[in-house]
Amino acid sequence: MTDTPVDEPEYPSPSISDCRRLQGPNRYGPTPGAVVTVLVVDAEARCAVDHWPYAARRLTQALGWERIEFVARHSIRDATCYLSAPMDGLMTATAVAEMAWVESEAYVNQREVPDAAPTLAAQYAEECVRHPHVRELAAGAHTRGLAFSIDDEAVSVGSGRGVLTWAHGEAPSSSSVAWAAVSDIPLIMVTGSNGKTTTTRLVAAMWRAAGATTGWSCSDGVFVESDLEKRTLGIGDYTGPGGARLVMRDADVQVGVLETARGGMLRRGLGTTTATVAVITNISADHFGEYGVHTLEDLAEVKAIVTRALGPEARLVLNADDPTVVALGARLAAGHALPIAWFSMNADTALVAEGIDAHGDGAVLHDGHLMLCREGVWGDVGRVSEMPVTADGAARHNVENALAAALTASCSGVSLSAVQVALRRFGSAWHDNAGRLERYAFGGITVFVDYAHNPEGIRALCATAASVPGTRRGLVLGNAGDRDNDQLRALAQAAWSVAPFDRVIVKEMVSLLRGRPEGELPALLVDELRRCGAPADRVSIAPSEFEAVCEMLSWAQKGDVLVLPTHAERGRVSSYLDQLRVGGWRAGDALPAAPVFA
Template structure:
């Protein structure tokens, strides 16, 4: 739980919460429940442990402890302790689930992954899992534990590149003959079937993949929000990757700095047990630093760190597992490198111009090796991977519209925009147009950082659009107006701007404006299907 507390009261509030939380936990018999206070610039993050079958009650305990702490610090009467304990005891009795607790304990003793929620409990994963209704759990002593087990599983987190890395790795696993289940910001997919569409980069998507008994290998995107709200979506995985870390969504859930964000994303490493593999870059400073901070703890748990870098001499954090050597994606082997495929053979890398895609390829290749995939399958997956609306929707998807190059991309932060801008500088263009909008919950500083990158594109037209449904506290029209002001401050002339009500209407303007030889970049964060259809209807 995050609470905003003025700095002068912060220490007293933290001490009061600890005392009241301990009193309530002890009253419930949770005498060994850990209590954690994490200060952040605007307040405190307050966390406590509980029996695994009493998580809802634990949230009530936390809120009750804070209510008492706040009353104490503010000099008000405290809620009646007896009534509070009586209520919490009643709620704990109603929530208690001895069969679930026994099953989870037995699974943990065997190193068996279990995925569970209010709807179902799955022992084992994918094709080696069995799913039960919460009110029909098996007796751990009578259960056939040999009939269930783990499957090769990977989690991918980071600021950018998660979905691309997941899809690349899924292609490698398909080439190896696996029935792959994977979840991203776009869908849950099993084999060739899209099981569900939407943002499934959190625990819901991971559970859907792990419960599908067709799945023989699983790859799940693990975004910041899900990790902060729900924690690691799978308790035990084979490998995990941190692609990069940059300023994005700072201020949410008490995460105010980039190092704190990196630590939050690296929660995925908690799912790695002895023999597990963490893949991380040596040439992404914040990600590298976060992993190095945890290196000793990871080693103590038997987790291996596999570093990647574009430059094979960039081994500042440790020996590299994957790099680009003599123009080829290569994996480290005893005494040298073994090449998988040349960078120019990867369609999505655009001949190497898309350096961020090459980084993703290194991460996916290292993960593939950790999951036991053959080199030929890893290479086949790379050679087949395209940056189009089928293989990698919204990632530099290119279309020819009457001689104009139209690019659809979902970049939505300065780090992602910078990668796209680097790529765009390699494209010749007679004129340039950029369509962009942002959700209202982005800070002015975030928007300014994005405008730094947008100005680098030196577009002839900037189509600034509202994102309907994502005002998030700002007035209608405020974000496009702020973007225009920020871009003007960065030297963009006043006659370069056009504002439209949404991405679809902005796209219609852009396509009408475009002529042969032009470059049109559509940073369409919403109305993606409509934008894609408009481009296709125009001949793309």
């Protein structure tokens, strides 16, 4: 009889749920480090959290680390403990965080544990050998105000056409670097709950209209584009620091636009230490319960991580119509003198005027026109109903995104004329903003495809679709399983609050269950739709996103409007809709077979 091997535990204490390196500015401070997340189930655990900084300090002093910061935060069901660390000791820092927790638990429970300092010292010595000169390169870049980035493969100073990058083990000493050849390009960071990808694409289009070779990272991939060519550096979700580094390390890039999502900032920190402009589009309830984020204020704090990369001459662009963003702006303004430029859908918003008085920048919607103020001078960007991205002005959320993008681009150096050119063109071709408010009109029906993934996104999408005349209206609804039940119910509430639908098909997405059992999420959404007043005969469940779309298309009749948020199978859905449009399919006809989609 063979004994079954027992897997080694991932962490040295069962109460540790996560430990990770933060390779750039992060929620806890402007410098890299490590953070350990621990479960807090009783008073003893809370006492251990309070003792953790003292244990961590003892271990870092044994390593000879100086000026290290320690943060221990209690949350609802867990706690996070962070320590800053030198650039050449980030892996060791995770071990320090873990062993400090082991010592803290032992201290509270009056137990003895072996001293971890000698083992940690040996680990740090090995890490320094693998990453020579990293610490002094980081210091050299910081002294010169240049971007610095590090990952598991390489280390960089500068960005874009001014970047130098070395593989680990090959980095030179700081004194050997030709610092005169190192420089930074304009870097723009885009974050928020909704509109990040559209705003990123718009800002990139504005810089291209200004003649710059632009690199941008977003939830669809990483791209470098000029008037002559477009290169794809990666396909998939690149809203974390990995996407930022791909843009920054491409020597052809003259301007970088970086979509910067919550998850990447929390897991690894920012991908850059410097930025020219950062924009927060809006903040709405989403992803609560992850990484110690339980409230809108917590989420606002996470979005504000982007400010840690902004220097004194940079700009922070904020939404004056979002109460949570306004409150965040007040807290940030009280903390330091970072110039804030505001945008608003209301021409009379006081915050916009205050920002213009302070530094000359702002943007508003006035009498149907997007008005942009740069250095105290107002310019008319154009009538929003004539900007394709706004769907004739009906997509109010994209009017807001256009305001955010125009002000962000202007603050980073784009001329008014280039902003005008970009907004006259962007959205006229479907690939300009793939997966974001794609509007199809074929076969006698109108179809909206969008990534809308939270209550505010769904509400905005449904409101845009409601502005289009239609005989009947259909909705496909679903979400990933990592939202809590309240957020999922809010999704259904938001959709039904705009207008009752004649048909709702709730989709199961097996690839996005995120730990939930199959069937649980659709059942919850159906239950909430019924609570909102949806008749039972109007609501059904489909086993996949694509099957939900096909079922909705089979139901459609001439004059109908279909709302299809897509998440798991967007490429397949878009390809099939193109097939129907090109093939002359009409509502009421049998659906043709879909091609195999890789």
